[in-house]
Amino acid sequence: MNPTHRANAAPAVRLAHLSDVHITARPLGWRRPDWFTKRFPGWINYRWLGRAHRFRRADEVLAALLTDLRARPPDRVIFSGDATALGFEAEFVRAALLLGVGSPEALPGLAVPGNHDYYTPAVQRSGLFERYFAPWQTGERIDGTTYPFAQRVGPVWLVAVNSCTGNRAPWDAGGSVDAPQLERLGLLLERLEPGPRILVTHYPVALSSGQKERRTHGLRNLTDLVRVAARGGVCLWLHGHRHGPYCLPSPSFAPFPVICAGSATQYGLWSYNEYAIAGSRLEATRRVYAPGTRRFEDAGTFELSLNPSVAEAANPGP
Ligand SMILES: [Fe+2]
Numbered sequence: 001m002n003p004t005h006r007a008n009a010a011p012a013v014r015l016a017h018l019s020d021v022h023i024t025a026r027p028l029g030w031r032r033p034d035w036f037t038k039r040f041p042g043w044i045n046y047r048w049l050g051r052a053h054r055f056r057r058a059d060e061v062l063a064a065l066l067t068d069l070r071a072r073p074p075d076r077v078i079f080s081g082d083a084t085a086l087g088f089e090a091e092f093v094r095a096a097l098l099l100g101v102g103s104p105e106a107l108p109g110l111a112v113p114g115n116h117d118y119y120t121p122a123v124q125r126s127g128l129f130e131r132y133f134a135p136w137q138t139g140e141r142i143d144g145t146t147y148p149f150a151q152r153v154g155p156v157w158l159v160a161v162n163s164c165t166g167n168r169a170p171w172d173a174g175g176s177v178d179a180p181q182l183e184r185l186g187l188l189l190e191r192l193e194p195g196p197r198i199l200v201t202h203y204p205v206a207l208s209s210g211q212k213e214r215r216t217h218g219l220r221n222l223t224d225l226v227r228v229a230a231r232g233g234v235c236l237w238l239h240g241h242r243h244g245p246y247c248l249p250s251p252s253f254a255p256f257p258v259i260c261a262g263s264a265t266q267y268g269l270w271s272y273n274e275y276a277i278a279g280s281r282l283e284a285t286r287r288v289y290a291p292g293t294r295r296f297e298d299a300g301t302f303e304l305s306l307n308p309s310v311a312e313a314a315n316p317g318p
């Protein structure tokens with residue numbers, strides 16, 4: 001990553017945003033009750049209906065990605081969920097290992113779960129994601145509750161929101177943010193010191209077309225979360241869940257831009273984003289995996305203006 005310097009200005013904050021790595025393991029560690037949950041149809045889909053094939057080189061790509069991150073170390077790695085395929089503990093172990101979470105040379109990070117990491121209500125209750133990604137979940141909190149939490153990187157605040165729920169129905173990949181977490185988010189945004197607020201969660205505000213996600217694949221109470229975020233001065237929403245990357249500078253359903261990192265490991269889509277933020281300017285570089293060289297390479301840039309009026313209105317400063 002090339003740091004951006006401006007005359008008489010602080011160096012840019014440099015972030016690396018990756019998502020949806022969907023790492024699996026063998027053996028998975030099936031237990032008898034698992035066969036009677038959505039894990040069974042999920043496994044059929046994964047093993048026999050093409051999903052495993054789409055992630056067949058995930059381990060190799062993630063290893064290359066970690067090498068790339070270490071060669072161009074960002075100020076913070078942002079992981080926006082779906083570490084695993086079916087939320088098995090063996091998958092969390094491997095995903096955390098491949099991302100270097102908790103290793104002695106670990107990069108500083110921030111992580112939120114994806115719907116695959118809360119594959120069933122029991123997996124959500126197990127706290128496996130939070131256990132294996134704990135080193136990437138430190139930060140400012142309200143009353144010691146896990147979500148939301150915020151990390152400061154230079155002048156920027158990264159605010160992690162959990163938007164996933166363990167669902168019973170095999171066809172339900174939707175999520176929501178419950179009322180207590182929304183209330184804590186409002187309080188947290190109010191209490192943080194001045195600085196741009198960037199919200200990180202798994203679900204999108206909108207599809208790449210600008211249309212809303214369908215209810216069984218999206219954030220069920222999107223309007224509530226957008227309202228609390230906007231009121232608290234959020235000037236950018238980073239997410240995953242959709243596996244193709246995109247950016248919406250002014251989506252219809254939110255007063256701030258949104259960026260989807262896409263999947264870092266899905267065959268042919270494998271990419272992640274680097275962001276350099278200086279003042280209200282964000283410069284993004286998309287890094288794509290090149291299977292020939294087994295390395296990540298630059299594949300395009302875009303820029304965004306992080307609405308200072310929104311950020312300043314909520315953070316007037318001293
Ligand atoms: Fe995903």
Ligand SMILES: [Fe+2]
Nearest residue numbers: 082114115241
């Ligand atoms: Fe997802």
